[in-house]
Amino acid sequence: MTGAPLLEVEHLRVEIPTRRGVLVAIDDVSFSIAEGEVLGVVGESGAGKSMTGAAIIGLLEPPGRIAGGEIRFAGRRIDQLSGEAMRRIRGKEIGAIFQDPLTSLDPLYTIGRQLTETIRVHLGLDGKAARRRAVELLHEVGIPSPERRIDQYPHQFSGGMRQRVVIALALAANPRLVIADEPTTALDVSIQAQIIALLKRLCRDHGTAVMLVTHDMGVIAETADRVAVMYAGRVVELGPVREVVRNPQHPYTIGLMGAIPAIGARRERLLQIDGSMPRLAAIPEGCAFHPRCPQVFERCRRERPELLPAASSAAACWCHGERPGKAADA
Amino acid sequence: MIAFILRRLLQSVVVMLAVALIAFALFSYVGDPINNMVGQDTSAQDRAKLRQELGLNDPTLVQFAHFVGRAARGDFGVSYQYAQPVARVIAERLPATLELSVVAALLALAVGVPMGVYTGLHPDGWLSRLFLALSLIGVSLPTFLTGILLILVFSVILGWLPPFGRGDVVALGWWTTGLLTLSGLKSLILPGVTLALFQMTLIMRLVRAEMLEVLRTDYVKFARARGLPNRLVHFGHALKNTLVPVITITGLQLGSIIAFAIITETVFQWPGMGFLIVQAIGFADIPVMSAYLVLVAFFFVIINLVVDLLYYAVDPRLRLDRGGAGAHGH
């Protein structure tokens, strides 16, 4: 990737104060996204992927708050901006797509109205021009007969169509980065592929970078350039997609890959990692994964590993530290 | 759409008939129907003759049919207490109740909705907390107590406003109005506020609750993620979605104004239908009670019907038009 990264997240820490104490939802997370790059963020439910996206775009639900670290967009720090300044960035520079297209659209407004209001806020066009642009956008995302459907209500569209509308809305002002939070999870499997293909094509055409948050490794493998694997609010592996998928370096990632059925592979049983991801209130000392790790050492229980270089990517595992560990085999 | 209206109409008719049945039972079997219709001095012979003439020896179903027929024409017999046709007694008092109710309803809406929106948008502000505390008192205190306390303060202690009655009224055809005289207006204030208070607080809390819930929806989140300014998010999307259920519930609340008018009229000796029915119950004035039953049921049925139609008109999701529902491919 040439040039400075578009988005830089450094040592991000998000806390949620509750009556039982402060929960750390995101603990020292760092990564970056270059212009036009697709970064996949993968992990189980509750690993902190969505919250990272929310923190970046400034829509953390209170009482959650950013308690440390920096987020820089195009070199400029954005994690401490005022509400109004952040609002100007949203939609125009950073867009977002959420999981459920039905609830993402206001049921009482036509999609045309929702499109034109977004266009007018960011591009300053008048009514007619905004509407023209809206029709163009709908056409671009593959809605048939856009001039007619622009005056319809969200409930008159099918799930896949709705998500296309949502994508159109997110890209309306041509943002440089789009945070897509589980964009296909709520859709039928047959439609998922179409939506992912659409997203990929549009972002390539417009040069938009994407932070693709999902728990579906298959989507990541197909779409992303790089991938960050998250576990219990931390990044445990980070690297180019091909490398991480073929040659995972962190025991958790290894487990994830092993749990995917592969056509043609000879194996009697899918690999299963015993136990489950710890709750926020009970994250273990040291490496968060050590209770479930088959290769745990004393050090893992005491010290939390940072991202260490491992093969062609990076993994937060002491196996890759000075202590000799076992190499994961191909 | 037509099916919907027809179904509701049918339901309304059934309800009316059921109520008419109760009223009829009351009229015919509790107390002597002859007494309901003629004065006390009629001789026994005349009564027997009347009994025959009026078909009181006919089968019950026929009598019921006659009752319904008479009710439809507005003939409910003669009041015990006033020795006048019930219809006349009610008609004299109807304007008083209607004026009071409409003024109270308008007041409740004019104050309740804005207060609700404000406390929904600024849930933690001191002003919101104040409004909420006051509203809690408004909801907890029984209406008659509020009325009495208002009389105590404004009539007994301060002597600013009249405690009883309607003041001077002006007759316009068969309608009498207190809105055109100063004393009439002054008399309207305390009862109006008393009647409105309960509704006002209810509306305020309802609007606030709806607003808070709407502000947490995905479409509001998405609207913010698109960078829409607060003005559009709050007073466009949020407000419209808040008001839809509020409109309908408010319409239904209009009905309860009629009910609470009974209490308010009693406290202020306002010469309306509410005061009438209380006296009638105390006096066991069957014709009046039976007429009131039918009238009130009619009124409620109309209100419910209108509100249902209104809901239909406002929420596009309920209008299942054939034009473009869902299945248009992906």
Next chain:
Amino acid sequence: MPSIPGCDWIAAARGRMVTESEGGAPGAFGRLLDSDLFWSFRRSPVTVAAATVTAVLVLSAALAPLIAPHDPYDLASLNLLDSLNPPAWRDGGSWSYPLGTDDQGRDILSAILYGTRLSLEVGIASVAFAMAIGVTLGLLAGYAGGWIDTLIMRIADIQLSFPAILIALLVDGLTRSILPHEQQDQIAFAVVVLSIGISGWVQYARTVRGSTLVERSKEYVQAAQIIGVHPVTIAWRHVLPNAMGPVLVIATIHLAIAIITEATLSFLGVGLPVTQPSLGTLIRVGDKYIFSGEWWILLFPAIALAGLALAVNLLGDWLRDALNPKLR
């Protein structure tokens, strides 16, 4: 595909699995103290104050026969010469009638204590009555289904479109017109409980019906049905306990409404009579003297009623918020 080298998965996982321990106190009471409910209770001073006021009122009402200086029902003990006495701290008052007397010579303080007691008794009885009807009909509707369900729910819907106070008033009026005039005072209590009960059963029925429908589709119920357990037993033993939670919340809120409704009915003259006055009746009496200067007959019962209504409402409000999963 890589395979995990060496380790025994199971031993590794078991030995290090994070256990779900909260470390709370054992026992039901301990759990109550530690629960979210109690925490939100402690956190809100207003709620604590409301609970205290309610407790004081309830206690004094319950102990009325013991702590009241006079018995307001004992007509023989009333002395007309003592009527219309002002409260003790004003001229003409005496400490044997601390808050003054009404037009019949009744001691206001005693009347308030007994009146509060009556208000609470009517309130609780009405709620119990409404609950009984509502829960039974709800179970019936949910369990039997079919036309019974439709019928009950239709009636419920229709009744819900009328304000409860109106229904209570009309039931009251109807009952009174049916009954002979002389007995009205004696059975006023029953009439009022009946009226408020009938006006309030719907919410219980709806909630219980909902719970019943949910439970009925669960496998343990189907299993019981297959074994041949009688439907009533199933309903009573299995379905009902699961439905009771929300029912109790409704009951608490309903109690406040019932107290206010009774007060309103009494104020209008169709509730409890003067010979057995509740707080509403006392206010009705006091209302007549509002201009002639004997303000104490009105004010003290009014304060008592306002306090009771506010306190119970605040408690109900807090309970509803605390148990509402959406607001957490």
